Amino acid sequence: MDARKVVFEENKLEKKLSRLVGQAIGDFNMISPGDRVMVCLSGGKDSYALLDILLKLKERAPIQFDLIAVNLDQRQPNFPAQILPNYLSSLPVPFHIETQDTYSIVKRVIPAGKTTCGLCSRLRRGILYRVASELGATKIALGHHRDDILETFLLNIFYGGKLKAMPPKLRSDDGKHIVIRPLAYVPERLLERFASVMQFPIIPCDLCGSQPNLQRGAMKQMLRDWEKKNPGRVENLFRAMHQIVPSHLLDGTAFNFKNLAAAEAEFGFMAERDGDKAFDESAPAAPESALGALGTYTASL
Numbered sequence: 599m600d601a602r603k604v605v606f607e608e609n610k611l612e613k614k615l616s617r618l619v620g621q622a623i624g625d626f627n628m629i630s631p632g633d634r635v636m637v638c639l640s641g642g643k644d645s646y647a648l649l650d651i652l653l654k655l656k657e658r659a660p661i662q663f664d665l666i667a668v669n670l671d672q673r674q675p676n677f678p679a680q681i682l683p684n685y686l687s688s689l690p691v692p693f694h695i696e697t698q699d700t701y702s703i704v705k706r707v708i709p710a711g712k713t714t715c716g717l718c719s720r721l722r723r724g725i726l727y728r729v730a731s732e733l734g735a736t737k738i739a740l741g742h743h744r745d746d747i748l749e750t751f752l753l754n755i756f757y758g759g760k761l762k763a764m765p766p767k768l769r770s771d772d773g774k775h776i777v778i779r780p781l782a783y784v785p786e787r788l789l790e791r792f793a794s795v796m797q798f799p800i801i802p803c804d805l806c807g808s809q810p811n812l813q814r815g816a817m818k819q820m821l822r823d824w825e826k827k828n829p830g831r832v833e834n835l836f837r838a839m840h841q842i843v844p845s846h847l848l849d850g851t852a853f854n855f856k857n858l859a860a861a862e863a864e865f866g867f868m869a870e871r872d873g874d875k876a877f878d879e880s881a882p883a884a885p886e887s888a889l890g891a892l893g894t895y896t897a898s899l
Contacts, residue, residue, distance in 0.1 A: 608795050611788065611791055611792055611795065612651075612654075612792070614788065615647065615651055615784060615788060615789075615792060616651055616654055616655060618781075618783040618784045618788075619648075619651045619652070619655065619780045619781060619783070619784065620655060621783055622766060622779075622780055622781070622782045622783045622784075623655075623778075623780055625766075626766045626767045626778075626782075627767075628737070628766070628767055628778040628780060629659075629661070629663050629737060629778070630661070630663070630736075631661040631662060631663065632662065632663065632736075633663040633664070633736045633737050634663070634664045634665075634666065634733070634734055634735050634736050634737070635652065635663060635664065635665050635666070635735065635736070635737045635738075635739050635778075636666050636667075636668050636726075636729070636730050636733060636735035636737065636738050636739065637649045637652060637665055637666070637667050637668065637691075637739045638668055638669075638670075638726060638738065638739065638740055638741065639667050639668065639669045639682060639686075639693075640669070640670075640741070640801075641669070641681065641682055641799075641800065641801030642741070642800060642801070643789055643790065643792075643793035643798060643800060644741035644742070644743055644746075644781060644786075644789055645740075645741035646793065646796070646798040646800075647741070647781070647784075647789050647792050647793060647796075647798075648739060648740075648741040648780060648781055649665075649667055649689075649691070650792075650796065651780070652665055652739065652780065653665065653689065653690065653691060665691050665692075666691065666692050666693065666694065666733055666735065667686055667689075667691050667692070667693040667694070668693065668694045668695075668696060668726070668729055668730075668733070669682045669686075669693070669694075669695050669696070670696050670697075670698065670700075670722055670725055670726060670729075671695055671696065671697040671698070672698065672699070672700045672701045672718075672722070673697065673698070673699040673700070673701045673702065674701045675701070677801070678801060681799050681801055682695065682799075682801070683695060685798075685799055694729065694733060696725060696726075696729050698721075698725050700718065700721040700722065700725070703717075703721060704717050704718050704721070715812065715814075726738060727770060727772075727774070727775050730775055731774065731775075736776070737776050737777075737778050738775055738776070738777045738778070739777075739778050739779075739780055740777060740778070740779050741779075741781055742764055742779045742781060742782070743781040743782070743784045743785065743786050743789055744781070744782060744783055744784055744785050744786070744836060745785060745786040745818065745821060746764060746786075747763050747764045747779075747782060747836075747839075748763070748817075748821060748832065748835060748836060749814050749817040749818055749821065750762075750763045750764045750814075751763035751835075751839065752817045752820070752821075753813060753814060753817055756813075757813065761847070761849075763839065764779060764782075765779075766778065766779050766782040767779070785832075
């Protein structure tokens with residue numbers, strides 16, 4: 599491929615990522631003037647991309663905010679401890695390496711062959727919340743992307759019996775921290791391409807990332823199979839998460855079914871926006887203008 603075309607494609611990819619991240623930040627008001635955003639860097643492609651894009655957006659954002667990169671060294675065997683400090687030293691961002699031996703705790707508590715992700719994530723989350731307070735961070739940015747959100751959604755449906763996913767922005771249980779996911783609109787395939795272009799020094803996870811029996815892996819493969827066989831299905835699934843109709847589900851806490859009655863307007867009966875026409879199998883697809891917060895970005899992916 600011509601060198602100029604390579605540069606053009608790389609710039610196009612970077613602009614698309616920046617646009618999607620900027621759109622998510624704007625849609626959910628993730629970053630406010632004066633924020634100090636703690637970017638959690640694991641050594642994987644997603645968190646590398648998150649930091650890179652936020653640094654670029656910071657340069658041209660209409661508001662002022664600060665970034666600080668944080669890595670939690672969990673003392674995993676063979677962890678290349680110098681890779682991240684060396685990489686971060688080359689960037690215009692302050693950083694902090696927190697060392698806590700959660701690896702030994704997880705291996706001691708979780709029986710061999712069992713999934714370690716639950717305990718590992720709880721320990722990691724508690725440490726990162728503490729570090730955020732110590733560093734004066736007002737927001738904690740995680741590198742979860744669109745596919746992570748969809749996989750979590752499916753896991754909760756199939757194994758948890760809940761319509762629940764990863765929110766783009768949440769308040770911690772203790773109320774002290776705001777967690778944001780600026781990559782919420784970004785498909786994983788774009789991050790894979792970006793990591794290859796940028797040649798990030800990827801550090802594999804020897805604790806949970808190497809487990810072959812994780813249900814999340816099955817969800818990931820299912821989504822990829824769907825997209826391959828039925829292009830657009832994954833985008834529609836993600837779009838559906840932006841267009842919830844509580845009156846057409848079964849949660850009585852989200853919609854007052856018990857007191858539902860015919861509603862009379864001044865000149866006749868009042869029609870429901872998402873009424874019984876929702877049952878028509880031949881109903882046309884929603885127009886592009888109805889995509890809400892998603893805008894038109896899915897059409898260009």
